[in-house]
Amino acid sequence: MTFENSYTSALPELAITWNSDVAPSPKALIVNEAVAQSFNLDPQFLNTETGARFLLGNDVIDGCTPMALAYAGHQFGGYSPRLGDGRALLLGEILNNAGQRFDLHLKGSGRTTFSRGGDGKAAVAPMMREHIVSEAMHALGIPTTRSLAIVATGEQIARETWLPGAVLCRIASSHIRVGTFQYAAHHDDPTLVQRLADYAIDRHYPELSHVDNKYLEFFTAVAQRQASLIAQWTLVGFIHGVMNTDNMTISGETIDYGPCAFMDAFDPATVFSSIDHNGRYAFGNQPNIGQWNLARLAETLLPLFSDDKDESVAIATEVLMDFPKQYQALWDAGMSKKLGLKNAPTDLVNDLLQMLHTQSVDYTQFFRSLSSVISGDTSAARNSFINIEQYDAWESRWKELLSRESQSSADIATAVNLVNPIYIARNHLVEEALSAATEGDLNPTLALLEVLQQPFNERSGFERFAQPAPSEYKNYQTFCGT
Numbered sequence: 001m002t003f004e005n006s007y008t009s010a011l012p013e014l015a016i017t018w019n020s021d022v023a024p025s026p027k028a029l030i031v032n033e034a035v036a037q038s039f040n041l042d043p044q045f046l047n048t049e050t051g052a053r054f055l056l057g058n059d060v061i062d063g064c065t066p067m068a069l070a071y072a073g074h075q076f077g078g079y080s081p082r083l084g085d086g087r088a089l090l091l092g093e094i095l096n097n098a099g100q101r102f103d104l105h106l107k108g109s110g111r112t113t114f115s116r117g118g119d120g121k122a123a124v125a126p127m128m129r130e131h132i133v134s135e136a137m138h139a140l141g142i143p144t145t146r147s148l149a150i151v152a153t154g155e156q157i158a159r160e161t162w163l164p165g166a167v168l169c170r171i172a173s174s175h176i177r178v179g180t181f182q183y184a185a186h187h188d189d190p191t192l193v194q195r196l197a198d199y200a201i202d203r204h205y206p207e208l209s210h211v212d213n214k215y216l217e218f219f220t221a222v223a224q225r226q227a228s229l230i231a232q233w234t235l236v237g238f239i240h241g242v243m244n245t246d247n248m249t250i251s252g253e254t255i256d257y258g259p260c261a262f263m264d265a266f267d268p269a270t271v272f273s274s275i276d277h278n279g280r281y282a283f284g285n286q287p288n289i290g291q292w293n294l295a296r297l298a299e300t301l302l303p304l305f306s307d308d309k310d311e312s313v314a315i316a317t318e319v320l321m322d323f324p325k326q327y328q329a330l331w332d333a334g335m336s337k338k339l340g341l342k343n344a345p346t347d348l349v350n351d352l353l354q355m356l357h358t359q360s361v362d363y364t365q366f367f368r369s370l371s372s373v374i375s376g377d378t379s380a381a382r383n384s385f386i387n388i389e390q391y392d393a394w395e396s397r398w399k400e401l402l403s404r405e406s407q408s409s410a411d412i413a414t415a416v417n418l419v420n421p422i423y424i425a426r427n428h429l430v431e432e433a434l435s436a437a438t439e440g441d442l443n444p445t446l447a448l449l450e451v452l453q454q455p456f457n458e459r460s461g462f463e464r465f466a467q468p469a470p471s472e473y474k475n476y477q478t479f480c481g482t
């Protein structure tokens with residue numbers, strides 16, 4: 001395997017050479033065979049002790065110079081000028097079989113110069129959550145970093161109790177974050193932001209390398225990818241949980257799965273993170289926060305837009321003002337697909353969501369039941385409502401519109417099943433898998449991963465995985481104590 005270091009060579013100010021902690025008794029808990037193979041890595045090797053040491057950065061191979069990356073960030077709205085890889089390291093860049101460049105990055109690999117008060121470690125459960133949920137997102141077709149492997153270190157780490165430690169070995173198309181631009185903008189060297197932008201353009205938006213106003217085009221393109229990403233999240237009911245500016249990528253991939261979750265009953269105010277007291281990162285607030293984060297990115301790029309500050313602000317504002325419209329258009333298009341219509345009227349969608357909200361109906365299960373309604377069986381959809389008359393009235397309006405579509409009912413039923421997943425990473429299933437993994441039993445995790453691999457394809461024997469959470473999960477929270 002050959003490691004490259006294009007990022008840290010071009011931008012040495014944004015990285016510090018560092019070594020991972022040596023694990024006492026490393027063992028791969030999970031190796032992602034599909035990801036391994038796409039990089040021509042032998043899964044069998046990764047499952048050996050030598051393989052585990054390689055994954056931990058303990059046996060550093062030629063050309064590999066592990067680095068802790070620098071970034072800043074707004075966390076819950078408050079600015080931290082120096083966050084950085086406090087428990088993470090970039091092992092290097094590797095190319096997949098198609099020649100595309102990715103970062104190979106560790107999380108939980110020990111303290112670094114960026115650790116502040118933290119221990120630099122990670123427990124098995126939160127790393128496994130990242131593995132499970134990022135795999136679920138990938139299978140749903142949503143851009144995301146991916147997990148190559150989870151390696152148990154053999155160490156016990158101190159949290160509320162002693163917990164088994166682990167390292168996540170992650171693949172990302174890069175780790176350039178909004179927070180990386182914020183860090184660069186506060187650096188002594190005034191050329192750093194421009195060099196970072198040039199690098200990001202070459203790596204993620206090469207088609208913009210030679211256009212006029214390339215920095216404005218770059219900003220516009222990042223905003224477009226984020227509008228698309230957040231619309232894809234909300235259409236499947238995903239809540240990231242910690243949309244700090246350091247957790248938003250320039251590539252448009254979902255990154256840093258902390259207290260994330262899929263919404264059960266539809267409610268825009270849904271929050272899962274135990275530290276999000278004001279609902280800043282609630283389900284329905286995600287597009288607003290996306291725009292807020294992009295405004296922080298714009299601030300770092302203003303000097304590159306124009307020499308005239310007022311003009312720079314005006315053009316950045318224009319892009320930012322367009323963001324909600326773009327998001328809305330993507331949401332409308334996605335909702336239309338979920339309902340099997342070319343163009344679902346706004347009031348039809350809003351009345352449905354209002355009804356799902358007031359009647360606490362499971363978002364995923366309801367949309368999935370629509371294919372049966374189209375095929376003539378309304379029972380599952382109807383039975384999820386308390387006020388059935390209200391649902392019946394909505395259903396008549398919807399069916400009236402469906403009857404005007406040119407496609408056959410059978411084709412529409414098939415099409416809606418390709419956008420309305422039956423299996424999502426439901427909180428109670430993830431928790432069940434994580435508790436068992438902490439106790440050393442990986443079977444529930446493996447079973448859940450198997451189900452989530454094909455989220456749109458109903459399979460017999462997996463009925464339990466399609467069910468909403470039992471009522472004791474109503475007040476489910478995920479904790480940041482990672």
Ligand code: AMP
Binds near residue numbers: 086120122258
């Ligand atoms: P996150 O909440 O994972 O996005 O991390 C926010 C910041 O806190 C990053 O700079 C992390 O590197 C740092 N951090 C999180 N957990 C730890 C830990 N256990 N030790 C050191 N730094 C940490």
Ligand code: MG
Binds near residue numbers: 246247256
């Ligand atoms: Mg983070």
